[in-house]
Amino acid sequence: MTARDLGKLSRLGIIRVEEIEAGMETWLSSTDRQLLAKALSVEPRVLLEVEARPNLEESVAQRLERESLGEAILEGARDLECPECGGTLKCSIQEGYDIEGKPVAFAKAFCVSCPFVLR
Numbered sequence: 001m002t003a004r005d006l007g008k009l010s011r012l013g014i015i016r017v018e019e020i021e022a023g024m025e026t027w028l029s030s031t032d033r034q035l036l037a038k039a040l041s042v043e044p045r046v047l048l049e050v051e052a053r054p055n056l057e058e059s060v061a062q063r064l065e066r067e068s069l070g071e072a073i074l075e076g077a078r079d080l081e082c083p084e085c086g087g088t089l090k091c092s093i094q095e096g097y098d099i100e101g102k103p104v105a106f107a108k109a110f111c112v113s114c115p116f117v118l119r
């Protein structure tokens with residue numbers, strides 16, 4: 001599969017796929033990763049593990065934890081604990097629009113006891 005095919009299939013566009021392949025873009029958003037994984041017929045988790053994270057200390061485990069936290073918030077959970085310190089999280093959902101103008105919801109949370117923020 002070429003970058004062009006992949007760009008088309010994943011709807012990310014050829015330029016972004018080329019940038020991702022060239023390592024210019026090494027940090028995919030959850031949505032982009034899902035699109036790419038679908039185009040490649042692999043699990044999003046596979047991509048997550050091969051994504052380069054040169055300047056970020058965040059581990060795959062921490063990232064998955066944040067993502068599942070986000071999903072829980074979007075599903076209506078409000079009694080969540082901070083993954084960093086176990087303190088109380090203030091959770092909310094922010095409505096927005098994606099690049100195609102479709103409405104999307106973003107999970108937001110911050111910890112009352114430490115600097116942890118989910119956005």
Ligand SMILES: [Zn+2]
Pocket residue numbers: 082083084085086087111112113114115116
């Ligand atoms: Zn905390």
